[in-house]
Amino acid sequence: MKNFKKYDRFNYYLALVFSGLVYPLINLLLAMVLKRLIDAGVARDIDALKYAIVACLLVCILLAAAVFISELTKNKFVNNFSKKYRKHIFDEIITSDLNEFNNNSIGDFLSTMTNTIATIEDKYIKAYFNVISNFALLLFSVVGMFIINWKLSIAVLIISLLPLVLMSLLGGKMQTKQRTVLQQQDDYVSQVKDAFSGFLVIKSFNIEKQISKEFQINNNKRADGELALAEFNNISISISNFSGYLVFLVAYGLGMFLVINGSTSIGGVTAIVQLVNFVVMPMSKLGLEINNKKAGGSAVKTLNQLLAKIHIPIKNNYPYLELNSFATDIKFVKVNFSYPQPGEKGKRVLSNINLQIEKGKKYALVGMSGSGKSTLLKLLMKYYKLEQNGSISIDNVNINKINLASLYKLINIVQQDVYLFDDTLAYNIKLGESFTDKELNDAINKSGLRKLVDSTPDGIEMNVGEEGKELSGGQKQRVSIARALIRKTPILLMDEATSALDQKNTTEIENAILEVADLTAIVVTHKLNPNLLKRYYAIIFMKEGTITEIGSFVDLMQQKGDLYNLCSLTMN
Numbered sequence: 197m198k199n200f201k202k203y204d205r206f207n208y209y210l211a212l213v214f215s216g217l218v219y220p221l222i223n224l225l226l227a228m229v230l231k232r233l234i235d236a237g238v239a240r241d242i243d244a245l246k247y248a249i250v251a252c253l254l255v256c257i258l259l260a261a262a263v264f265i266s267e268l269t270k271n272k273f274v275n276n277f278s279k280k281y282r283k284h285i286f287d288e289i290i291t292s293d294l295n296e297f298n299n300n301s302i303g304d305f306l307s308t309m310t311n312t313i314a315t316i317e318d319k320y321i322k323a324y325f326n327v328i329s330n331f332a333l334l335l336f337s338v339v340g341m342f343i344i345n346w347k348l349s350i351a352v353l354i355i356s357l358l359p360l361v362l363m364s365l366l367g368g369k370m371q372t373k374q375r376t377v378l379q380q381q382d383d384y385v386s387q388v389k390d391a392f393s394g395f396l397v398i399k400s401f402n403i404e405k406q407i408s409k410e411f412q413i414n415n416n417k418r419a420d421g422e423l424a425l426a427e428f429n430n431i432s433i434s435i436s437n438f439s440g441y442l443v444f445l446v447a448y449g450l451g452m453f454l455v456i457n458g459s460t461s462i463g464g465v466t467a468i469v470q471l472v473n474f475v476v477m478p479m480s481k482l483g484l485e486i487n488n489k490k491a492g493g494s495a496v497k498t499l500n501q502l503l504a505k506i507h508i509p510i511k512n513n514y515p516y517l518e519l520n521s522f523a524t525d526i527k528f529v530k531v532n533f534s535y536p537q538p539g540e541k542g543k544r545v546l547s548n549i550n551l552q553i554e555k556g557k558k559y560a561l562v563g564m565s566g567s568g569k570s571t572l573l574k575l576l577m578k579y580y581k582l583e584q585n586g587s588i589s590i591d592n593v594n595i596n597k598i599n600l601a602s603l604y605k606l607i608n609i610v611q612q613d614v615y616l617f618d619d620t621l622a623y624n625i626k627l628g629e630s631f632t633d634k635e636l637n638d639a640i641n642k643s644g645l646r647k648l649v650d651s652t653p654d655g656i657e658m659n660v661g662e663e664g665k666e667l668s669g670g671q672k673q674r675v676s677i678a679r680a681l682i683r684k685t686p687i688l689l690m691d692e693a694t695s696a697l698d699q700k701n702t703t704e705i706e707n708a709i710l711e712v713a714d715l716t717a718i719v720v721t722h723k724l725n726p727n728l729l730k731r732y733y734a735i736i737f738m739k740e741g742t743i744t745e746i747g748s749f750v751d752l753m754q755q756k757g758d759l760y761n762l763c764s765l766t767m768n
């Protein structure tokens with residue numbers, strides 16, 4: 197963040213030169229020509245007065261132009277920064293580690309993309325320029341004052357330093373309060389998001405009053421925090437204002453003494469008073485802006501902490517590998533797994549899994565609820581980190597070493613819960629990638645979406661609504677299957693991908709998958725249809741985290757083991 201000028205170097209340097217050099221210099225020039233003008237008037241010198249008026253006018257035009265350019269370049273810089281920085285943070289979040297992303301609430305990310313970034317733009321970036329321009333204005337004005345009369349300048353400066361000292365004493369407290377307010381705003385956004393996302397649950401369980409009460413607590417905390425911060429700001433402004441009045445009193449009072457003494461002219465005092473303006477104003481603003489920058493700094497810190505959490509540093513010594521094709525098999529060797537639980541060791545969910553999945557073959561994964569079927573697939577997708585001893589490999593390359601993007605070009609997973617974007621059906625299948633019409637139509641046919649497409653006037657351009665609310669559960673699952681099929685990844689995992697479909701549709705889709713030559717598929721299913729199960733190369737049966745049987749449907753039924761028992765239970 198220290199190097200934020202990289203977001204638009206051109207406007208950054210222009211803004212810096214105009215607000216930090218050109219403007220204060222012209223401002224100093226104005227005080228000098230003003231001194232000449234007044235001294236010419238006091239001396240009743242008409243020629244000198246005319247000359248001074250023209251000079252004053254020219255300097256005023258230059259001053260206005262300098263202010264215009266400095267504001268314009270500053271705004272352009274902030275605007276470009278905002279565009280690129282928001283994109284950068286969005287990309288950081290979207291490319292974050294999957295597990296770590298899931299460990300944070302979506303509300304935290306939403307709040308980062310709104311409140312935190314807005315605070316950085318408003319307080320950190322704008323305050324940075326304001327600190328520099330106010331400091332430069334102050335410095336040039338002080339130099340001008342010393343040139344005109346150093347005694348008066350010293351007296352004025354001593355009084356002017358007062359608010360700066362007080363502000364820096366208050367700065368630390370301001371930063372803490374700002375951090376608290378940001379946290380309260382985050383909690384507020386998270387809670388609102390939670391309440392709206394869980395609207396159906398709130399309605400079904402009749403808990404509107406309780407949720408409203410919880411909202412009120414967070415809402416009050418947020419508002420009280422903001423009020424406390426505003427009061428604090430108010431105190432800072434009052435101190436600055438009082439010091440400002442005091443400086444004027446000293447400048448005029450002492451200045452007139454010096455005129456009577458003959459140490460300076462009336463023009464000199466007027467020029468000093470003019471310059472004092474540009475000492476007092478920046479001095480009072482400087483205190484506020486320094487505090488703003490500190491508050492913005494704490495937003496930068498909050499954001500960096502979040503980014504550090506979601507981007508796990510690569511501790512391994514090996515670089516990630518690209519795996520561009522799938523040639524032989526997937527192997528699970530001595531795989532054990534427990535879900536990570538904060539602060540304690542979680543219950544073992546998979547124990548000593550040894551499994552070989554051969555290229556081009558289709559496997560059905562069957563077992564009681566909670567036996568670990570989904571977990572097995574999630575580990576293959578690298579959703580969770582594997583415990584140290586076991587390994588999962590594709591073509592003998594440990595998946596830990598394979599880069600995620602290249603892994604997902606080989607494997608696609610279709611899950612029970614499907615997320616659809618608020619866009620067209622075609623977009624939700626293609627997800628922004630380009631496919632031919634034929635590929636799109638094939639995927640639509642194989643996933644059983646044809647009937648839906650043909651029955652709506654907009655066809656594949658129909659809008660599926662927010663989170664796909666225009667579609668039924670089964671239609672959403674078909675979209676998800678079409679997404680996977682169109683990509684033609686060599687390995688397909690289906691985790692109860694047809695749970696919302698009836699037997700006829702499930703059979704159609706599973707048949708379509710079984711017919712894709714070369715496709716390696718692992719299909720988790722609860723619907724035990726013998727005609728379908730017979731078509732799988734093998735059935736993998738899982739029980740309490742272990743694989744108890746592997747074999748063809750006919751062989752396993754003859755063995756009369758776990759599959760036989762489960763089939764007898766569900767088919768009778």
Ligand SMILES: Nc1ncnc2c1ncn2[C@@H]1O[C@H](COP(=O)(O)OP(=O)(O)OP(=O)(O)O)[C@@H](O)[C@H]1O
Pocket residue numbers: 535545563564565566567568569570571572
């Ligand atoms: N994110 C999680 N955190 C902690 N425990 C989990 C998590 N997900 C699953 N589990 C536990 O792991 C075990 C295996 O779950 P898994 O979902 O893999 O089983 P499954 O065979 O796919 O079940 P189902 O057929 O009901 O989908 C269960 O005891 C479950 O409670």
